[in-house]
Amino acid sequence: MNLQVIYCNHQTSSLDVRERLAFTGDEQLAAAYSQLREVFPGSEAVVLSTCNRVELYTAQENDGAAPTQEELAGFLSSFHGVPLEDFLGDLLLQSGPDAVGHLFRVCSSVDSMVLGEPQIVSQVKQAYRLAEQNAACGPLTNALFQGAIRVSKRVRSETRLSEGRVSIASVAVGDFARGIFDRFDDKTVLVIGAGEMAEETLQYLKADGVREVLVVNRSLDRAEALAQKWGGRGYGMDQLGELLARADVVVAATGSDRPIVDLEMFTRARSGRGDRPVFVLDLGAPRDVDPAVAGVDENVFLYDVDDLQETCQRNRSQRSGEIEQALAIIDEESDRFMQDVYHRATGPIVKRLREQWSEVSRAELERLRGKLSHLHDDDMNQIEQSLSRIVNKLLHPPLEALKDEARDGTPHGLLEALRRLFHIRD
């Protein structure tokens, strides 16, 4: 069994790199899975792409089919058209138990920029669902991702990781927007995008009492649906420029692969509203707002996800106790998962051995039945049970040895020995 993940995240690379490697939208992901199947035919694959990370999980039942780090990086490079040297140093590879532990940490939000944030679970679920839809999953990735979702539930229920400020929006508003504005009940908020992140941000801002909510989205229906839910108004993308001029707080969280708010549009919008401060939060990766927007005037305060690193890091250091508790659970679950995987690898041999020995005992029983025809059925049943017990008792020591060996990895040596000793064929 092989399992590996190649990834870059908010800790290893800047947003400049991550946004170039990000997979945006279902269509691009479908194309990626199609290409992955061609390049790595023997591999299961799941792509996890969020604003904070781009991760490619691959798994193979057969040891020989594992792609190397260079091959996986080469895939990312050719798919996105990004030169390898631009990001190779930012990529990390983990395999086997380390890869399992990594996904468990990611899904439990221990690895997130904002510790305990709940969005990552749905992002992992979404990534897994899309991989399934594109027929990229297999038994190993199924077990891995289902395990990760289960572990994240356990971490959230047994630790206090999910308490406090647990969204990027809450951190950004708490640390920066509150430094600009005294109150929000006289402010207009413009949300660009109607996805989960946009809704999460709206939920937080609404709780702070924002006066007016404007939602802009490519799909007007989705914009109106979200706006209605939070007491605002929905608009199509064609009205973005006009709405920008009205907003005090702009939150951009779309899956667009290029900036939606460019310098020209923003400058035009800004010219109509004097020098009133505007807080712009860009949660997109790739970014939705051109970074040059920050230079339009000194009262434009633009932040992207990487700008929140410092605050999030302080938040982490204040909650080291909860992190330790969560990591202990993750370690325990990773060990258990790996044991299950290793144990599953011994399954075919164990099954074959049992079948082979049961076949021998059954053949002997039939022979005995022919020779000792005077015996009653009760007597034969007793003999049958005795033979079965003998088989089980004889099988017990080798199977226990196999189980013990499987705790530390797939017991290839022992499996080979059993195959040769008992002439087991696949």
Next chain:
Amino acid sequence: MADIAIFCFLASYTVAFALELLRLKKPGRLGVLAGSVFLAAGFLAHTLFLWNKGRSAELPPLLSSSQDWILVLAWLVIGLYLFLVCCDRRLSIGVFLLPLVLVLVGASYLLEDRPNQLLEPDVRARNGWAMLHVSSLALGSAGVLSGIVLSLMYLLQHRRLRHKSSTSPGLRLPSLERLSRMNWWSVVISVPLLTVGMGTGLVLLLSGSAAPGELTLGDPVVIINGLSWLGLAGLFGWMLLRPRATGKQVAWRTLLACGLLLVTVVGLSVLTSSGRVSSRHASHSAQVSERGLIATGGHR
């Protein structure tokens, strides 16, 4: 109680300031509590000191001497600080206000502390005008000090936000919106108060409270302070005419105008008290109006 000296509250304020600085590095409730205790103790000693001085001079502290006038100004600033701390204990205002208070209290050592023994009966009758003169100047100056502090806080907060730096747990500042509003009000309130102070001073001068030939409009202190006041009045006018000016522009201009005024007031007070600048404000004439002017460092 009668033995309370300037050093008592100067020391308390110094310790409170040191604790504020410590809070920047190591925020904690204990530091806040200890700082508040020292500040309250200093404020109590400060109040008692001014009370004693006023009683011994048989005049309100604002009129008794130039030293007492500047100590009243420091007292007002501390009172404002205590009020703001009570409103929001987490705000880091002390680190900005306390150095100014220490400068004022420290500068008071260099000012004359002679009581107004030359007060004449006919001038006592004018105490109301004199009191209005010095109190409006003191309150206006407190507003100027607030303007300096608020502008500094605004510029610091603006810089943090533009540089995307995280909030330091030990340095909590109000929002730009609030700082901008408070800054605007500090200027809008202090300029009229200073103008009233200047105007009443002029009334006292012209009504003959000052001895003829002793105090003129050509006095260097009158001229310099007048120019500083003009600078601040210019800022006031600009703010009223440019309501859409950015908070940063207002903060910079306030800092410059108020800073200039503060340096002028304190600097001239020290220089005239030490006799390095020849001015009628330096001498304790028989006129209460002039004593008022001396006490204010010559605001006219």
